[in-house]
Amino acid sequence: MGAQELLSMLTDVELMSVKDTVTKSMMPANSRSEAIDACLKCSQSAMQLLRRKKVRRDILMQYLARKSIPVVAGTDKVRLIKQIIDFWNTGSQAVATNSSQAISLPSIEQLSHQFTEWFYTSWNTLTTFACDHFFPDCQLTLIHENHRRVLGSYYVCDLLRSYVANQDLRFTPNVQSNKAQESTHGLVLLQMHGTIHQRGTCVGIFDQSFGLIRDPTHSNNYLIKFCFLNMQTQQSQQQQQQLTSANLSTPTYLVDIMQNYDQTVQQQIDSTDYIIDDGDDSD
Structure with a gap:
């Protein structure tokens, strides 16, 4: 799952902070996997999860880079989130095809x-x-x-x-x-x-x-x-x-x-x- 992979890019402190915010500190977690699972279960939407303060803009950019998705320099956090959600909704295969076409003539x-x-x-x-x-x-x-x-x-x-x-x-x-x-x-x-x-x-x-x-x-x-x-x-x-x-x-x-x-x-x-x-x- 895309959200699970993205959350795994956070540090232990950042991940636990997101978990506490999402769950209102009502769900303990003894490991990173439990914390990620709690974040996914208690978030109302992907947009709500990715807009958390600890999910920083540079993390979003690095996730998109891992997926070979072009990002315009200076793109704000909201647009990065929308780009990631579109990637998840459309499917990696379709987006990867579009990305490869865009990268064929790189700047x-x-x-x-x-x-x-x-x-x-x-x-x-x-x-x-x-x-x-x-x-x-x-x-x-x-x-x-x-x-x-x-x-x-x-x-x-x-x-x-x-x-x-x-x-x-x-x-x-x-x-x-x-x-x-x-x-x-x-x-x-x-x-x-x-x-x-x-x-x-x-x-x-x-x-x-x-x-x-x-x-x-x-x-x-x-x-x-x-x-x-x-x-x-x-x-x-x-x-x-x-x-x-x-x-x-x-x-x-x-x-x-x-x-x-x-x-x-x-x-x-x-x-x-x-x-x-x-x-x-x-x-």
């Missing part, structure tokens, strides 16, 4: 804005920030630490989490400065720029780049293949102006990555021997 700029909103909301709150959003062999390069590299989804996710959990940093991207490119074989390169905040004070700026690839084992959703992060905590007037510049050139190393990726894929295709079984060949 890279739209993807860039959607990814930016989802990633930094998830990163700053750590609510759904998990290693399953990264490929197992994902690589993170820290430019501000002499290009130190971290390999593996668990270690990449853990290090990024530490900036928020341990150093209390928050990252605010400037979406207007985003840059997006797509290679011939489907590698999407996104570049973001923004400010770094700590306990209410702006303490620096950052530049971050992502390489995204669709994964057929995850409902054809995009996962992070690689990431570059550069943080600068000493600002200048010139650096501040860079945040609003839309003409920042793509770093050479990122261009090389895209070219090397396409060349590698093409070499694999060229080196493969295809055997075509001709049914009309009597031999």
Whole structure:
């Protein structure tokens, strides 16, 4: 059931809070499954359940992303709820067909804005920030630490989490400065720029780049293949102006990555021997 899957995306505290609100604290729950069951039984409608405060807008967006349903950046919570309910009422198969048709001509700029909103909301709150959003062999390069590299989804996710959990940093991207490119074989390169905040004070700026690839084992959703992060905590007037510049050139190393990726894929295709079984060949 769709509502059950969506509720499972909440944290334990959030889920129990929703359960207490829906049941007016009249139904105890000793496990997550019991809490979800209570929410489903005591909610008058799906709309009423999804409009609960703890069912946040970013959770709704992430659920739609899991189902490969396009979402326009900036969509309010009510419209997201209606989109989810339409998905449940129409049936996943029909909606998936419509979604695949819509995705066949994707807007890279739209993807860039959607990814930016989802990633930094998830990163700053750590609510759904998990290693399953990264490929197992994902690589993170820290430019501000002499290009130190971290390999593996668990270690990449853990290090990024530490900036928020341990150093209390928050990252605010400037979406207007985003840059997006797509290679011939489907590698999407996104570049973001923004400010770094700590306990209410702006303490620096950052530049971050992502390489995204669709994964057929995850409902054809995009996962992070690689990431570059550069943080600068000493600002200048010139650096501040860079945040609003839309003409920042793509770093050479990122261009090389895209070219090397396409060349590698093409070499694999060229080196493969295809055997075509001709049914009309009597031999």
